[in-house]
Amino acid sequence: MVFKDQLNRTINLVNTPKRIVSLVPSQTELLVDLGLESNILGITKFCVHPSHLLKSKTIVGGTKQVHVEKVKALNPDIILCNKEENSLEILQQMEQIAPVHMSDIYTLDDGLDLIKVYGEIFDCKNNATDIVSQIKIQLESFKTYIANKPELKVAYFIWKTPWMVAAKHTFINHLLEINKFKNVYGHLERYPEIDINIMSSQIKPDLVLLSSEPFPFKEKHKEELELLSSNLKVVLVDGEYFSWYGSRLIEAFNYFKTLRLNLY
Structure with missing residues (x-):
């Protein structure tokens, strides 16, 4: 074979x-x-x-x-x-x-x-076809859900010391796009290091997402970023739903719906 x-x-x-x-x-x-x-x-x-x-x-x-x-x-x-x-x-x-x-x-x-x-x-x-079918059903449901939601400018962090984000040519960026999250670092390649002070003072995303992996961001890191600006909205997210691409996708779109609901 x-x-x-x-x-x-x-x-x-x-x-x-x-x-x-x-x-x-x-x-x-x-x-x-x-x-x-x-x-x-x-x-x-x-x-x-x-x-x-x-x-x-x-x-x-x-x-x-x-x-x-x-x-x-x-x-x-x-x-x-x-x-x-x-x-x-x-x-x-x-x-x-x-x-x-x-x-x-x-x-x-x-x-x-x-x-x-x-x-x-x-x-x-047969099992593979069933998993693909389930993912497609969840995806179509999510597309309907997200259609009338506003686009938000986001920064998605994957690492600290140095601060690093997901940019273009990554699976994470692709899922951000499906979520109508416009990646403020989408013009950069892969996983660049960025300056958080410039981000908060000049780029000013609507939303900062701190992933649970590969760096395990916690509440203390959320608070650290929030101190940069009173207008900076920071949310801890489950990185597995943004970066795992197998059968985890069956659950991902319901997670994304819940994430959106909790933003308001």
């Missing part, structure tokens, strides 16, 4: 893979929802959904640092990676162990395509 991954790399598989190592949290959750939990052998320490996997599966490191020998010992049939989450070095190391499928996600369509491809690779097309 021959497949193309999202970097247009050719993946040659003799049989349907039964022994899987996943180095991407959102893809690990997707595998479980596709009915493949028993086939997952190795995961990262950040694969927290469903939470019991951290006790039942072998943890092979993080998304940026992988214990190669632990992966090798699992004798996987396939290793699942992502261009943003895993480095070229990790890809090259994993390729010495087993076929590697690389995802590369910028839009909802990319995410849906990945689900469909997993359905083919792992012979679970």
